[in-house]
Amino acid sequence: MFRQYDRQKESYKDSVLLFRMGDFYEMFKSDAIEISRLLNLTLTQRQGVPMCGIPYYAVDNYIARLLEHGKKIAICEQVEMPKGKGLAKREVVEVVTPGTIINVSHLDNRTNNYLAALVGNGKNTSLAYVDLSTGEFRATVLAENSEKELLRREIARTNPREVIIQEVLLESDKYSFLGDLDVVLDCQPDWVFDLRQSRERLLKQFQTANLKAFGIDDEEPSILAAGAILNYLDDKHKGVLPHIRSIEIFDESSALGLDESTIRNLEIVKNLHDGGSSFTLLETLDHTKTSLGARKLRRRILQPFPELASIVLHHERVEKLYRSQTTLAKLRDLLSGILDIERLSARIAMDKAHAKDLIAVRDSLTGAFGIRDIVEDSLLDDGRGDLEALFSLLFTLAEMFDKSLMEEPSILLTEGRLIKEGWDSKLDEMRRKNDSGEKILKDYAAEEKAASGINSIKLKYNRIIGYFFEVRKGQADRVPERFRRRQSLAQCERFTTEKLGELEAEINSIKERIIEYEQELFLSIREEAKKHVSELLRLAGIISDIDVVQAFSHAATEYGYVRPRMIEDSRIEIERGRHPIVECHIPHGSFVPNSISIDSDGVSFALITGPNMAGKSTILRQVALITLMAHAGSFVPADSALIGLVDRIYCRVGATDNLARGESTFLVEMNETANILRSASKQSLVIMDEIGRGTGTADGLAIAKAVCEYLLTQTTPKTLFATHYRELTKIEHPHLINLSMAVHEKDGLLIFPKTLVPGPAEASYGIHVGSMAGLPESVVRRAQELLLSQEARSSTETTRKAVQISLFDNREMILEKLRDLELDNLTPMESLQILARWQKELNLVS
Numbered sequence: 142m143f144r145q146y147d148r149q150k151e152s153y154k155d156s157v158l159l160f161r162m163g164d165f166y167e168m169f170k171s172d173a174i175e176i177s178r179l180l181n182l183t184l185t186q187r188q189g190v191p192m193c194g195i196p197y198y199a200v201d202n203y204i205a206r207l208l209e210h211g212k213k214i215a216i217c218e219q220v221e222m223p224k225g226k227g228l229a230k231r232e233v234v235e236v237v238t239p240g241t242i243i244n245v246s247h248l249d250n251r252t253n254n255y256l257a258a259l260v261g262n263g264k265n266t267s268l269a270y271v272d273l274s275t276g277e278f279r280a281t282v283l284a285e286n287s288e289k290e291l292l293r294r295e296i297a298r299t300n301p302r303e304v305i306i307q308e309v310l311l312e313s314d315k316y317s318f319l320g321d322l323d324v325v326l327d328c329q330p331d332w333v334f335d336l337r338q339s340r341e342r343l344l345k346q347f348q349t350a351n352l353k354a355f356g357i358d359d360e361e362p363s364i365l366a367a368g369a370i371l372n373y374l375d376d377k378h379k380g381v382l383p384h385i386r387s388i389e390i391f392d393e394s395s396a397l398g399l400d401e402s403t404i405r406n407l408e409i410v411k412n413l414h415d416g417g418s419s420f421t422l423l424e425t426l427d428h429t430k431t432s433l434g435a436r437k438l439r440r441r442i443l444q445p446f447p448e449l450a451s452i453v454l455h456h457e458r459v460e461k462l463y464r465s466q467t468t469l470a471k472l473r474d475l476l477s478g479i480l481d482i483e484r485l486s487a488r489i490a491m492d493k494a495h496a497k498d499l500i501a502v503r504d505s506l507t508g509a510f511g512i513r514d515i516v517e518d519s520l521l522d523d524g525r526g527d528l529e530a531l532f533s534l535l536f537t538l539a540e541m542f543d544k545s546l547m548e549e550p551s552i553l554l555t556e557g558r559l560i561k562e563g564w565d566s567k568l569d570e571m572r573r574k575n576d577s578g579e580k581i582l583k584d585y586a587a588e589e590k591a592a593s594g595i596n597s598i599k600l601k602y603n604r605i606i607g608y609f610f611e612v613r614k615g616q617a618d619r620v621p622e623r624f625r626r627r628q629s630l631a632q633c634e635r636f637t638t639e640k641l642g643e644l645e646a647e648i649n650s651i652k653e654r655i656i657e658y659e660q661e662l663f664l665s666i667r668e669e670a671k672k673h674v675s676e677l678l679r680l681a682g683i684i685s686d687i688d689v690v691q692a693f694s695h696a697a698t699e700y701g702y703v704r705p706r707m708i709e710d711s712r713i714e715i716e717r718g719r720h721p722i723v724e725c726h727i728p729h730g731s732f733v734p735n736s737i738s739i740d741s742d743g744v745s746f747a748l749i750t751g752p753n754m755a756g757k758s759t760i761l762r763q764v765a766l767i768t769l770m771a772h773a774g775s776f777v778p779a780d781s782a783l784i785g786l787v788d789r790i791y792c793r794v795g796a797t798d799n800l801a802r803g804e805s806t807f808l809v810e811m812n813e814t815a816n817i818l819r820s821a822s823k824q825s826l827v828i829m830d831e832i833g834r835g836t837g838t839a840d841g842l843a844i845a846k847a848v849c850e851y852l853l854t855q856t857t858p859k860t861l862f863a864t865h866y867r868e869l870t871k872i873e874h875p876h877l878i879n880l881s882m883a884v885h886e887k888d889g890l891l892i893f894p895k896t897l898v899p900g901p902a903e904a905s906y907g908i909h910v911g912s913m914a915g916l917p918e919s920v921v922r923r924a925q926e927l928l929l930s931q932e933a934r935s936s937t938e939t940t941r942k943a944v945q946i947s948l949f950d951n952r953e954m955i956l957e958k959l960r961d962l963e964l965d966n967l968t969p970m971e972s973l974q975i976l977a978r979w980q981k982e983l984n985l986v987s
């Protein structure tokens with residue numbers, strides 16, 4: 142047996158081998174040592190070999206946990222029982238890896254689960270990814286010289302669980318960062334990848350003579366990665382994958398450009414704080430009702446539309462539902478009854494669906510028909526032609542499920558309870574025989590009772606000994622001759638008779654035949670369903686689209702968004718805009734709206750100054766998010782918005798604000814800045830927040846200034862530039878406007894009303910903020926001295942005022958503390974200590 146084990150393990154070295162032995166899956170040797178520790182299992186031994194095991198019925202649960210640890214699992218089953226004393230034949234029937242999961246219980250229903258492949262041909266690098274649980278399949282060639290940037294972006298968008306990668310690539314500088322990510326890497330030697338083989342595999346997959354229909358020509362390098370994925374799936378015994386019916390080749394122009402740091406800094410799907418989904422755009426906008434819709438929405442905000450027609454079409458749809466709140470409410474209601482048709486279809490396609498899955502499809506279809514009844518066809522139109530034909534075909538399918546499958550069917554194929562009465566006359570006949578067999582049995586039991594006069598005789602059944610008569614101990618010696626004893630228990634005796642045995646055999650054989658026949662009927666129903674997988678997937682697309690549209694309408698209703706006016710234009714004009722995420726997390730109505738307008742043909746550059754905490758970062762992100770939402774087809778948080786189409790959005794944050802990443806931050810900041818300067822166009826929107834902060838004041842300022850000048854004179858993208866370098870406000874250029882966050886003074890206290898006003902900030906009030914935050918008075922004082930002497934040459938009224946204010950402030954604060962002091966709760970000693978501290982803080986003593 143160990144020889145057999147070693148042979149199997151040899152072929153699946155990188156997987157945990159689950160070796161089926163009776164009711165257990167066993168792990169041996171190094172697997173046993175590692176996994177027992179990982180999953181907290183008891184480690185035992187067999188002939189000195191370490192082993193640990195898990196019961197077969199709980200295997201799903203353990204697989205899920207192994208997947209979470211990024212393990213691959215090879216499942217080795219007994220495929221043939223031993224003849225005589227030999228060893229059962231065993232084979233690996235499936236390899237489950239984090240990127241190839243299709244079991245819904247191991248998947249998060251609101252996110253896609255991607256397997257990616259990265260392959261180079263010496264010149265180009267191609268990237269492909271697939272979600273095996275939904276059939277989505279896409280590929281691209283990473284544009285030369287920006288491979289790393291593009292790969293980072295695709296990873297941020299798709300978050301793959303597993304990446305197949307050519308060995309040499311992982312060794313190169315460009316891609317070595319993959320090794321630091323939380324993904325499973327499958328390194329493959331060079332020779333595994335071959336263009337011709339890949340093409341052939343794709344042709345076989347799509348059953349076409351060439352790939353023209355997918356816009357792929359014969360030498361297209363992205364074939365390499367796409368084929369590699371399919372070959373990998375073949376290796377993992379994933380079958381023929383009939384739900385993967387097409388491949389989409391994409392490039393830069395397929396979506397509004399968002400690079401990795403923009404995705405991160407705008408907190409689109411993950412927050413910067415802990416990588417979770419709270420405080421993200423996704424969380425704010427996800428009013429979807431189905432998991433299909435949730436996944437589509439996530440993709441949509443990561444890959445907004447790049448062109449006007451789709452955007453306007455979606456705004457129109459959102460508006461239609463927005464204006465018809467009753468339809469919206471009904472639609473949401475119907476959508477909540479629709480299950481994951483995409484993943485269910487994948488299960489049908491891969492011969493994994495059980496009867497409950499098909500019932501779930503039927504119920505979802507019923508929901509879809511309801512939706513069609515209440516919304517206009519124009520809202521469901523997916524541009525792929527005849528909806529009537531699609532729905533009538535699906536109607537027939539639903540009817541078949543309805544007529545053939547039991548309401549509460551078994552999820553196994555081996556215990557009957559699958560097929561409804563009336564579907565198949567042969568089955569009905571068998572069932573009648575079975576029923577009458579059971580009746581004959583009951584009649585026979587009554588007969589024996591009467592004949593023997595023993596009234597405690599009962600006919601019973603258990604799985605071990607089958608049918609038997611049970612007689613209470615006191616009456617057991619009165620049973621007739623023909624009763625044979627089978628079992629003695631404390632309270633009773635169990636008997637059988639020749640006739641009982643015969644009747645039982647008859648019933649059992651018919652029961653078995655019913656089970657087999659039900660299975661056969663079920664498989665033919667599933668086979669029929671499999672023929673319609675592409676229609677089911679098309680419906681899934683329609684449903685997920687309308688779910689996203691209704692989610693946008695619902696968010697618009699809930700939060701008071703408006704439809705943006707989208708045109709091909711150089712302007713962005715936002716009237717009383719709001720930050721969609723911040724406004725949701727502060728008391729209702731307390732967010733202060735701000736208006737802004739920029740124009741890449743006119744005033745393209747807004748320089749925003751103002752003290753810390755005044756709201757600079759918020760207004761910057763707000764403009765970027767509103768622009769992004771509009772491109773994704775959503776309404777926006779503003780009183781009105783005119784959004785000229787943009788090609789890319791960039792959002793950069795100066796190094797010290799960028800703590801989440803933990804790399805050499807200034808270098809990263811400069812890298813990212815360089816990338817913007819290189820790739821931003823006139824149609825882009827650039828958000829720069831405190832660039833240049835990661836280095837010394839002088840060179841930081843110099844860099845910031847040079848960057849400003851470049852953006853003003855070279856490419857002129859629409860730019861919002863927030864900075865604490867007030868020196869930058871001295872730049873004069875017809876395309877630059879100085880804006881600042883208002884600062885008010887009230888009773889010697891500074892107030893930041895969060896309003897954007899024309900003109901540069903007067904002072905940075907840093908010392909003031911420092912003293913508010915509780916810097917010791919001596920530090921505050923010293924800072925004031927330094928500032929005054931530093932600025933003595935250019936001493937301005939405002940600087941002096943700022944210093945005075947911060948000094949005044951400290952006294953204010955101590956007065957406030959004095960007012961709040963609870964004297965009743967203080968010991969004399971504590972009071973003295975407080976007094977001493979205040980004396981010090983006010984610099985009255987040294």
Ligand code: ADP
Pocket residue numbers: 723727731732733734751752753754755756757758759760895
């Ligand atoms: P800055 O970048 O100028 O230091 P932030 O944009 O980080 O300031 O804003 C500071 C705080 O003020 C944030 O916590 C934010 O929630 C809040 N805030 C910013 N803008 C507004 C606004 N318009 N209305 C209400 N609160 C705001």
Ligand code: MG
Pocket residue numbers: 757758759830
């Ligand atoms: Mg800021």
